[in-house]
Amino acid sequence: MSTRTARTNRTASSTGTTRPGSEAAAVRREALRGLPEIDRPSQVSTDDAQTLSASLLTRLRELEEGTPEHAYVRNTLIELNLSLVRFAARRFRNRPEQREDIVQVGTIGLIKAIDRFDPTRGIEFSAFALPTVVGEMKRFFRDTSWAVRVPRRLQELRVDMAKAADVLEQRLGHRPTRAEVAAHLDLPEDRVAEGELAAHGYTARSLDVTVAEDDAPRDSSRRLATAEPAYELIEDFESLKPLIARLGERDRRILSLRFGEDLTQAEIGERLGLSQMHISRLLNRILDELRAGLLEDGDAPDETTDS
Template identity: 70%
Template sequence: MTIGRATYAPAARTRADGRPHAAAVRRRALGGLSEPENPTEATTDDARTLSVALFQRLVALDEGSPEHAYVRNTLVELNLSLVKFGARRFRARPEPMEDIVQVGTIGLIKAIDRFDPERGVEFSAFALPTIVGEMKRFFRDTGWAVRVPRRLQELRIDLAKASDALEQRDGHRPDRAELAERLHLTPEEVAEGELAANAYTASSLDAPIGDDDPGRTPSGTAGRRTAVEEPAYELIDDLDSLRPLLARLDTRDRLILSLRFGEELTQAEIGERVGLSQMHVSRLLARILGELRSGLLDDGATADRTPC
């Protein structure tokens, strides 16, 4: 197009290497939503509202595309406050807080990848157990039952991180050769790191030996472990944090939460039980969960509520 003596050409949508410009990727990724400024500094309410919209976009985008990656990364930045909140529980730990936050961010990413917005569950309620669980696993993985050289301790951590990354990328647990290639090591060095992992925990002297079938009880042993990990124990911290917040809710709000998450009723079924419309129940749940989330992130009392 010629304007006067000057020639006007539309802005190029791709770079010289054929990859799309970042601005074009963001526009397509957001699908009409406003681009967030400084997601890590968003308020709790803004982060919650925008996260709901972005999760809907994430479902509509092709996994692995630049648009999908942008929305996913934005969700991580918007919800980093959840990681910081979870990390505050472990202030007394000897591990550096930076490491705890980094591990918690891995849990946040896993929660984002697994979250289903159609279930009607607040993302923070879904993500916090995953984030805290990742931190606790980190503490377990960095606790050694037998003293081993520092080099092998660091190698074991590198192997664990590389294994998780490769599993997420390829969809299967990596073998020794894949780990060696990822970490630029020899298979023998990887094997040494895997052997060092045996120093993480001590097994009972009565533990079965040479029997990989969990359904069998070998002769000559009681077939029992000295300790069994109970996943439900990890919920205790979360419930303990919620208890004072739940106590401040009125009877109707507690009943609605009990019906939704205790009896797992749908919003329509809850409406029939308490005599409200499905839309009213939806608004109540959004308000209640928002208050609980704000209370958890503020590490204190919930904000004053405005009745619907």
């Protein structure tokens, strides 16, 4: 290093113009205010992530939105809970969309859940966030799925036309005509007509539906297939099987009595010779273990202890 370069570096250091590390450390200290600093949030275990998230969510509400401290805590919460997004994405692994795209969309739902969560309500964050994450994924499928194959340029045209129609409806006070949409998009009307025709490929109607002369279905209840909400539970049940198998005999017995025979905690206690309070603690511990196992991104340990 030359004498001139060394002198320049010493001068910059002495005037405080190059201290990004110190500034970042100061932001972290102010953001956390006594909370533990997390070096690799994405590698934290599920149990630790839940505990840390509870503290960070409370701290987030104390910080002013838009500040570096608020952004730091918010980003840490996102990284801590990415395993929740990956878990939600598993139930859609048989869809044609890329898993990375599904996770990315689910992360948007996670961010929305973080911004909306109220720690004072006394509910667990994962229970609040999961429906939001899954809902964002389903909305993505609904908005991007096509019943028949349509060229990409027409898919993009449909999106542009939908946006234009919303803008024009707000401006004009009525649903815009084809000519108005074409003028707004600076396109010929026949191109907009082509886009309207392509939009019919976005949804499919049952061949069994009786159609009137005005093309309105008289029996909209008849479909070639219907969505069965219970199907989504199948993967959850399959994921639970190995986790339940690793539980101790007493834990499996308690689960069977509570959810198989629908007994109360007091009735279970009478069967097993334990107090209702003891059964309550055992149930909470068992359910926490199962919940943590479901949220873990990867294989669970082969052995667990029976306490």
